[in-house]
Amino acid sequence: MRKLLLAAALCALAFSPSAVSAEDPIVIKFSHVVAPDTPKGKASEKFKALAEKYTNGRVKVEVYHNSTLYKDKEELEALQLGAVQMLAPSNSKFGPIGVKEFEVFDLPYILPNIAALRAVTDGPLGKRLLKLLESKGMVGLAYWDNGFKQMSANKPLRKPEDFQGLKFRIQSSKVLEAQFRALGAVPQVMAFSEVYQALQTGVVDGQENTPSNIYTQKMHEVQKYISHTDHGYIGYVVVVNKAFWEGLPADIRGQLERAMADATTYGNDISQKENAEAFEAIKKSGKSEILELTAAEQTALRNAMEPVYKEMAARLGQPIIDEFLKETGAATH
Numbered sequence: 407m408r409k410l411l412l413a414a415a416l417c418a419l420a421f422s423p424s425a426v427s428a429e430d431p432i433v434i435k436f437s438h439v440v441a442p443d444t445p446k447g448k449a450s451e452k453f454k455a456l457a458e459k460y461t462n463g464r465v466k467v468e469v470y471h472n473s474t475l476y477k478d479k480e481e482l483e484a485l486q487l488g489a490v491q492m493l494a495p496s497n498s499k500f501g502p503i504g505v506k507e508f509e510v511f512d513l514p515y516i517l518p519n520i521a522a523l524r525a526v527t528d529g530p531l532g533k534r535l536l537k538l539l540e541s542k543g544m545v546g547l548a549y550w551d552n553g554f555k556q557m558s559a560n561k562p563l564r565k566p567e568d569f570q571g572l573k574f575r576i577q578s579s580k581v582l583e584a585q586f587r588a589l590g591a592v593p594q595v596m597a598f599s600e601v602y603q604a605l606q607t608g609v610v611d612g613q614e615n616t617p618s619n620i621y622t623q624k625m626h627e628v629q630k631y632i633s634h635t636d637h638g639y640i641g642y643v644v645v646v647n648k649a650f651w652e653g654l655p656a657d658i659r660g661q662l663e664r665a666m667a668d669a670t671t672y673g674n675d676i677s678q679k680e681n682a683e684a685f686e687a688i689k690k691s692g693k694s695e696i697l698e699l700t701a702a703e704q705t706a707l708r709n710a711m712e713p714v715y716k717e718m719a720a721r722l723g724q725p726i727i728d729e730f731l732k733e734t735g736a737a738t739h
């Protein structure tokens with residue numbers, strides 16, 4: 407923490423827009439936890455290129471991939487302290503800073519497809535959720551896609567009983583915790599950067615993630631089976647430190663908003679293809695067997711996870727769940 411505070415103080419001095427001379431570029435440190443060769447990695451590089459171009463070099467974006475600067479929980483604290491300016495944590499990671507409502511995206515099988523997701527993120531609920539971040543010292547700039555999650559372990563996972571007693575790594579979301587408990591499994595919150603080793607050494611038995619994350623972190627090399635479940639979704643909120651953002655000259659902020667809008671279109675356009683290619687690459691590697699589930703198996707898993715909706719209504723608020731479902735086009739779940 408002391409290190410973080412010191413870094414924050416130094417960064418606040420060095421990167422406060424008012425403290426820089428006309429020639430010094432404004433530096434945006436953009437920290438995230440996944441590999442460069444992922445939808446988020448590529449979108450962050452696109453943002454860097456466009457932000458630097460649109461501001462004629464008045465802004466310099468430093469992208470730190472793969473948790474090289476901070477891990478999950480630390481990066482949110484670092485953003486609040488001003489040690490970094492921009493992040494793109496998944497929807498599942500805002501609970502620990504007191505914005506639990508984004509966990510609605512984690513409800514099992516809540517998104518039938520990307521069109522339904524877009525209806526939510528582009529609609530009034532998506533905008534209201536972003537506003538909640540402002541009381542936490544951050545501004546939500548955009549929603550970035552990753553894709554649908556698959557379950558993996560060293561034993562085949564087809565039926566709810568297969569999950570019984572297994573330890574699964576989860577992101578820091580109470581909805582994901584409830585999801586694995588509903589399956590009789592034991593959830594364990596863990597930073598993304600630690601998952602590969604935890605799987606390799608048997609600290610946990612399994613995990614859930616998108617093909618792109620599984621492939622680029624080589625999780626498929628330490629998991630014998632991946633069930634093609636598409637039971638949940640991983641997407642991101644791009645957040646920026648509020649004081650930093652509001653302290654920027656208006657023309658610069660305008661150009662950065664433009665760069666963000668363009669990078670968002672780019673990233674969200676490639677995310678499905680990136681995940682399909684990663685899934686193919688996993689299959690080709692032969693290291694992990696992909697299990698296609700029958701309709702009956704999918705239904706049994708879905709039914710086993712259904713109680714999570716009732717259980718999490720108290721945490722998320724039933725109106726949020728209802729509005730979310732309505733915007734996806736589903737009458738009920």
Ligand code: LMR
Binds near residue numbers: 440552
């Ligand atoms: C995870 O922790 O599994 C993901 O949120 C990582 C990411 O940023 O995609």
